[in-house]
Amino acid sequence: MIKVGVVGGTGYTGVELLRLLVLHPEVELKVVTSRSESGRKISDLYPNLRGHLDIEFTEPDVDRLAECDLVFFATPNGIAMKSVPTLLEKGVKVIDLAADFRIKDADLWSQWYGMEHACPELLEEAVYGLPETSRAEIAKARLVANPGCYPTAVQLGFLPLIKAGLVDPSALIADTKSGVSGAGRGASVATLLCEATESMKAYKADGHRHLPEITQGLQWHSEGKVGLTFVPHLTPMIRGIHATLYANLTQDVDDLQALFEQAYQDEPFVDVMPAGSHPETRSVKGANTCRIAVHKPQNGNTVIILSVIDNLVKGAAGQAIQNMNIMMGLEEDAGLRHVALLP
Numbered sequence: 651m652i653k654v655g656v657v658g659g660t661g662y663t664g665v666e667l668l669r670l671l672v673l674h675p676e677v678e679l680k681v682v683t684s685r686s687e688s689g690r691k692i693s694d695l696y697p698n699l700r701g702h703l704d705i706e707f708t709e710p711d712v713d714r715l716a717e718c719d720l721v722f723f724a725t726p727n728g729i730a731m732k733s734v735p736t737l738l739e740k741g742v743k744v745i746d747l748a749a750d751f752r753i754k755d756a757d758l759w760s761q762w763y764g765m766e767h768a769c770p771e772l773l774e775e776a777v778y779g780l781p782e783t784s785r786a787e788i789a790k791a792r793l794v795a796n797p798g799c800y801p802t803a804v805q806l807g808f809l810p811l812i813k814a815g816l817v818d819p820s821a822l823i824a825d826t827k828s829g830v831s832g833a834g835r836g837a838s839v840a841t842l843l844c845e846a847t848e849s850m851k852a853y854k855a856d857g858h859r860h861l862p863e864i865t866q867g868l869q870w871h872s873e874g875k876v877g878l879t880f881v882p883h884l885t886p887m888i889r890g891i892h893a894t895l896y897a898n899l900t901q902d903v904d905d906l907q908a909l910f911e912q913a914y915q916d917e918p919f920v921d922v923m924p925a926g927s928h929p930e931t932r933s934v935k936g937a938n939t940c941r942i943a944v945h946k947p948q949n950g951n952t953v954i955i956l957s958v959i960d961n962l963v964k965g966a967a968g969q970a971i972q973n974m975n976i977m978m979g980l981e982e983d984a985g986l987r988h989v990a991l992l993p
């Protein structure tokens with residue numbers, strides 16, 4: 651059994667990790683931290699875990715975490731980087747669900763995240779944990795940067811076209827919608843029921859911190875320079891990301907559907923739907939799946955890709971467990987064989 655720690659076990663991605671990990675056949679949860687709930691039985695705060703997890707939250711103490719084989723950080727940005735060097739020195743593998751190790755350029759990271767990086771020397775070693783592009787590197791990694799939720803949906807949608815060099819990479823558009831759990835469990839006016847329901851709004855249209863992450867990831871696979879317009883929206887649902895992606899073809903393509911089907915034919919967690927489909931966020935709710943559909947309206951030059959994920963699963967905790975499975979040499983889908991909840 652692999653001894654696992656979760657830092658930030660009270661947050662939405664933290665408790666999603668717990669929900670999935672308690673049923674993982676190869677995992678023993680050793681340490682789950684929370685500063686605010688330290689000493690409290692986890693299943694008292696989250697009764698869905700009653701009968702599955704019998705330990706208490708503890709303070710985030712590096713020496714205790716060092717008793718684990720692998721530690722997940724489900725904490726705000728800028729927290730993992732303070733403890734990662736010590737944990738790696740002690741032989742512990744780390745998966746950070748936050749953004750501390752996602753951007754390779756430390757100055758660019760500081761510009762978007764508003765703080766100095768605590769261990770820029772680890773940025774090169776850290777592997778960006780999108781299994782569909784980096785499985786071999788993840789398998790050898792000590793430190794994995796789990797991708798952001800929007801970046802997962804957007805990159806998985808654009809990548810087959812970018813890799814094949816079929817679209818103009820300088821004029822990509824990602825129009826994305828997120829459920830409110832994307833903002834985390836912390837109290838804020840914007841996520842109050844009365845503020846977030848029966849209404850919808852764009853935010854950070856002039857620059858969201860996922861823009862450099864998505865651009866970096868697409869650029870790794872593009873010959874030409876990537877230019878992306880990225881507009882996130884907050885929508886009145888709890889879970890889900892819906893990305894509507896636009897790209898302009900630079901050449902005639904016989905069969906875009908076949909291109910996408912071939913690109914993902916061996917991927918356990920990417921489902922290319924039949925031509926003409928419109929994937930719904932509820933079709934991936936609770937599941938580690940990205941569902942994609944491709945459209946070419948009026949047989950014109952513009953390709954539209956529709957890409958949906960559950961922000962807490964393929965966009966965070968599920969993808970993190972997929973990365974753990976790869977890092978630890980387990981079946982990639984161990985503990986992740988969930989079918990989405992309907993309705």
Ligand SMILES: NC(=O)C1=CN([C@@H]2O[C@H](COP(=O)(O)OP(=O)(O)OC[C@H]3O[C@@H](n4cnc5c(N)ncnc54)[C@H](OP(=O)(O)O)[C@@H]3O)[C@@H](O)[C@H]2O)C=CC1
Nearest residue numbers: 658660661662663684685686724725726748832834835966
């Ligand atoms: N929500 C989502 O859909 C997604 C989130 N992410 C990223 O995952 C991370 C966690 O997100 P989310 O679960 O939504 O966040 P939450 O705000 O819901 O939870 C944050 C957790 O971190 C703990 N924490 C806060 N500050 C510290 C600290 N200084 N030291 C140790 N623990 C701390 C909190 O517990 P306590 O204060 O009790 O210690 C809490 O358990 C974030 O970086 C987020 O950007 C990534 C993809 C999707």
Ligand SMILES: CC(=O)N[C@@H](CCC(=O)OP(=O)(O)O)C(=O)O
Nearest residue numbers: 748749798799828829830832833
């Ligand atoms: C709806 C909402 O507020 N979503 C969050 C993004 C989700 C997230 O947690 O960001 P990381 O992937 O970088 O960790 C936001 O826009 O800030």
